[in-house]
Amino acid sequence: GAGVSQSPSNKVTEKGKDVELRCDPISGHTALYWYRQRLGQGLEFLIYFQGNSAPDKSGLPSDRFSAERTGESVSTLTIQRTQQEDSAVYLCASSPPGLANTDTQYFGPGTRLTVL
Amino acid sequence: GQQVMQIPQYQHVQEGEDFTTYCNSSTTLSNIQWYKQRPGGHPVFLIQLVKSGEVKKQKRLTFQFGEAKKNSSLHITATQTTDVGTYFCAGTMNTGFQKLVFGTGTRLLVSP
Numbered sequence: 001g002a003g004v005s006q007s008p009s010n011k012v013t014e015k016g017k018d019v020e021l022r023c024d025p026i027s028g029h030t031a032l033y034w035y036r037q038r039l040g041q042g043l044e045f046l047i048y049f050q051g052n053s054a055p056d057k058s059g060l061p062s063d064r065f066s067a068e069r070t071g072e073s074v075s076t077l078t079i080q081r082t083q084q085e086d087s088a089v090y091l092c093a094s095s096p097p098g099l100a101n102t103d104t105q106y107f108g109p110g111t112r113l114t115v116l
Numbered sequence: 117g118q119q120v121m122q123i124p125q126y127q128h129v130q131e132g133e134d135f136t137t138y139c140n141s142s143t144t145l146s147n148i149q150w151y152k153q154r155p156g157g158h159p160v161f162l163i164q165l166v167k168s169g170e171v172k173k174q175k176r177l178t179f180q181f182g183e184a185k186k187n188s189s190l191h192i193t194a195t196q197t198t199d200v201g202t203y204f205c206a207g208t209m210n211t212g213f214q215k216l217v218f219g220t221g222t223r224l225l226v227s228p
Binding site for chain 1: 149151158159160161164202204206208215216217218219220221223
């Protein structure tokens with residue numbers, strides 16, 4: 001079946017512009033994560049959605065970052081007034097329903113964001 | 117905050133040599149997962165360990181979960197060039213939001 005998809009695959013924008021990144025999780029997956037990965041660095045947790053629970057936004061680096069999720073489907077990550085330090089690959093991952101401590105994360109291919 | 121550290125950050129080996137990466141958590145984990153990210157790719161799930169002291173093998177890869185469930189290791193025997201990539205551990209904390217917390221990663225380079 002289809003995996004996690006993300007769009008666009010690449011985004012080049014000018015400093016100060018807003019961008020919106022999209023994630024389509026695997027159908028039926030209740031958990032969805034957003035991560036940021038700078039070049040050569042590890043995964044930086046941004047936000048976590050689990051079913052209808054309030055999302056864990058503890059990883060969002062500033063109020064310029066926000067994310068929404070419609071039910072258990074598509075999620076969008078919005079970055080307002082982009083800065084050069086926002087340049088990174090933004091990865092989305094989803095997990096199937098079940099016990100929280102046994103979920104495997106399935107990653108999308110990521111969106112490479114470049115802020116000029 | 118909750119932290120999961122990995123050592124070393126980077127290792128360069130000759131093909132055929134062994135490799136080990138260690139994962140250490142500041143808090144007790146419910147489980148530990150391992151992921152591999154090839155250069156230019158995204159992380160891909162390798163395995164999950166749940167029980168204290170658990171050891172699992174996948175061909176040349178051996179995964180271990182510590183008795184205290186605060187550390188883990190991944191050992192690769194006789195590395196091959198296809199093993200190149202970054203290896204991440206990820207654990208679910210026993211407290212808090214129950215989300216998966218990724219380690220800092222170990223980047224492995226294998227020379228032929």
